Amino acid sequence: MDFSIIFFLMFAAFAIIFLFSVIKIVPQGREFTVERFGKYTKTLKPGISILTPFVERIGKRMNMMEQVLDVPTQEVITKDNAMVKVDGIVFIQVMDAARAAYRVDDLPYAIAQLCMTNLRTVVGSMELDEVLSQRDAINTRLLHVIDAATEPWGVKANRIEIKDLTPPSDITNAMARQMKAERERRAVITEADGEKQAAIARAEGAKQAAILEAEGRREAAFRDAEAREREAEAEAKATAMVSEAIARGDVNAINYFVAQKYVEAFAELARSPQQKTVIVPAEMGGLVGTIAGLGELVGLAKEQQHVRTETRAVARPAPAPAAPARPAPHRPGGAVPTTE
Numbered sequence: 001m002d003f004s005i006i007f008f009l010m011f012a013a014f015a016i017i018f019l020f021s022v023i024k025i026v027p028q029g030r031e032f033t034v035e036r037f038g039k040y041t042k043t044l045k046p047g048i049s050i051l052t053p054f055v056e057r058i059g060k061r062m063n064m065m066e067q068v069l070d071v072p073t074q075e076v077i078t079k080d081n082a083m084v085k086v087d088g089i090v091f092i093q094v095m096d097a098a099r100a101a102y103r104v105d106d107l108p109y110a111i112a113q114l115c116m117t118n119l120r121t122v123v124g125s126m127e128l129d130e131v132l133s134q135r136d137a138i139n140t141r142l143l144h145v146i147d148a149a150t151e152p153w154g155v156k157a158n159r160i161e162i163k164d165l166t167p168p169s170d171i172t173n174a175m176a177r178q179m180k181a182e183r184e185r186r187a188v189i190t191e192a193d194g195e196k197q198a199a200i201a202r203a204e205g206a207k208q209a210a211i212l213e214a215e216g217r218r219e220a221a222f223r224d225a226e227a228r229e230r231e232a233e234a235e236a237k238a239t240a241m242v243s244e245a246i247a248r249g250d251v252n253a254i255n256y257f258v259a260q261k262y263v264e265a266f267a268e269l270a271r272s273p274q275q276k277t278v279i280v281p282a283e284m285g286g287l288v289g290t291i292a293g294l295g296e297l298v299g300l301a302k303e304q305q306h307v308r309t310e311t312r313a314v315a316r317p318a319p320a321p322a323a324p325a326r327p328a329p330h331r332p333g334g335a336v337p338t339t340e
Helices: 003-022 097-102 107-124 128-133 135-153 169-247 251-270 284-314
Strands: 023-026 030-036 039-044 047-050 056-063 067-077 083-094 155-166
Touching: 003 023, 023 030, 030 097, 039 056, 039 097, 056 097, 067 107, 083 107, 083 135, 097 135, 107 135, 107 155, 128 135, 135 155
Parallel strands: none
Antiparallel strands: 023 047, 030 039, 030 056, 067 083, 083 155
């Protein structure tokens, strides 16, 4: 083989190696540190960069994207001497590539150990019930501590989450029994409250029913009293009219009063539920005569009313009337004596 060809190939290989060592392309989400004779000089951002040949080289390739690190499971003793198994995850992001590269060795391992130690500290200062019920408080305290500890490394702790909390089996069984007893107690209380509310509702309903019934009786009594009062007023007016007629010596008024009572007594006798046969203890002719007397009384009243109307229309004012004669006492035999 020709020596010139060999020389050309060696030169081409050297040029390619030289170009790759001088020209650097940094992908998005990454940053490269540059060292000159082993000393950090600058940080390359995403894009293409050219280094000084044989003097500068790439030091650390740092991932600038958010990363998720697992916190290994560990057993922690709580404040009330209960053993629980705890694990978690932490979300971090490198903010300064130079500090993250040169201020700590093995950054993921350092952060994981830092989380484990602080997790033991936080959980150990709390009782088991608080640990199981206050995960958000634990996450907040851990995040504050881890973020402050990783700030000198150029790392930002964005979030810390507790994945699992596993108490011992005997404590788990005791908690299950406690939960069952608590739920049974709530069920009994709820049932008692329901019975109480039902009893109150029934009593309130009975009270309202009694009130309405009493109001109904009162209204009925009031109506009955009003009816009796009006009936008594009508009876008093009728009696007064009959008394006036008797005082004037009108025999038909007495016949009307007697006939009315006679008819009412006969109607009561006929309406009796135990009476199947009605025996009339009087002559029907007398009843007919009484009814005729009633018709004559009505006709006489109409005639007197007509005469009074005509007299008032044409006559002058009449002198004061004389005092009416007192009615004579009623004598046996049904006849009324005339006035003198």
